[in-house]
Amino acid sequence: MEPPAGDPGATAVLAVSGADAVMAAPIDQANAGHDPALPAWEPSQAPAVTPAEASSGARTPSTWEAPATSAPQLLPPLGPTTPDTSGALPSTPAVTATSGATPADAARPRVLKQASEEAVAWIKTLASAAVYATLIVTFGFQVARVEGQSMAPTLTDQDRLIVNKLVYQLGEPRRGDIVMLYYPVNPDKSFVKRVIAEEGDEVRIVDGRVFVNDVPLRDDYVPEEFRSHEDWGPQRIDEGYYFVMGDHRNNSSDSRHWGLVPKKYIIGKVQVRWWPLPAARIFD
Secondary structure, X not given: OOOOOOOOOOOOEEOOOOOOOEEOOOHHXXXXXXXXOOXXXXXXXXXXXXXXXXXXXXXXXXXXXXXXXXXXXXXXXXXXXXXXXXXXXXXXXXXXXXXXOOHHHHHHHHHHHHHHHHXXXXXXXXXXXXXXXXXXXXXXXXXXXXXXXOOOOOOOOOOEEEEEOOHHHHOOOOOOOEEEEEEOOEEEEEEEEEEEEOOXXXXXXXXXXXXXXXXXXOOOOOOHHHOOOOOEEEEEOOOOEEEXXXXXXHHOOOHHHHOOEEHHHEEEEEEEEEEOHXXXXXXX
């Protein structure tokens, strides 16, 4: 609503929709004492107030003052405050300290414990296997490899064997057994030979033919081209000793050359040839 023209005592009124009316200072009072060199202040120079600002109280001055050299910057009014008369220091917001631990950190000790337990279990298993292997090798079975052709054609170079060591802990070697033994001249070496005669037997060889107690030895496992033609004996086998020969009679170093073998030098009985696989065989 505009004031009547030419009324010196009129008051400028700014109408705000939905809000209280805001009164402005009388025009004459606002311009009283105004420097003529400066332009007179007019109500239209008042800052505009939006309905939202008027309702929130952000810009609701009771009167408008004429600007000096520039319009003053209006600050939002401070809310009502109540003075603190208790004398207590301002409180500090509580801070809860956290360790920074995550679920993964919490699970790590459990994982480490489980891993250590598994490692201990593996160590026990390997130690047990080593003990069992030692016992088996010492008292049960042993793997051996043939070197040379002295037992051909029954056994040939590089054949792999399983030697039964337990059998002679419970019994005695018998004629025809293929045995692994320590070389009597140098026990650091071991040989594979066939038992020809036991203790108490008498052995003699005539033109390569072997007689045990005057009975020709059945040695059809020896091919004719592998036979020898020497004479040897006769000799009676001492108690606790054995007479051994290689199946390749004309290419074997055996009891004909270095004498009888004491039982304590017989390691065990050749039980199985497991390599090469096509020639695998179990010996009686």
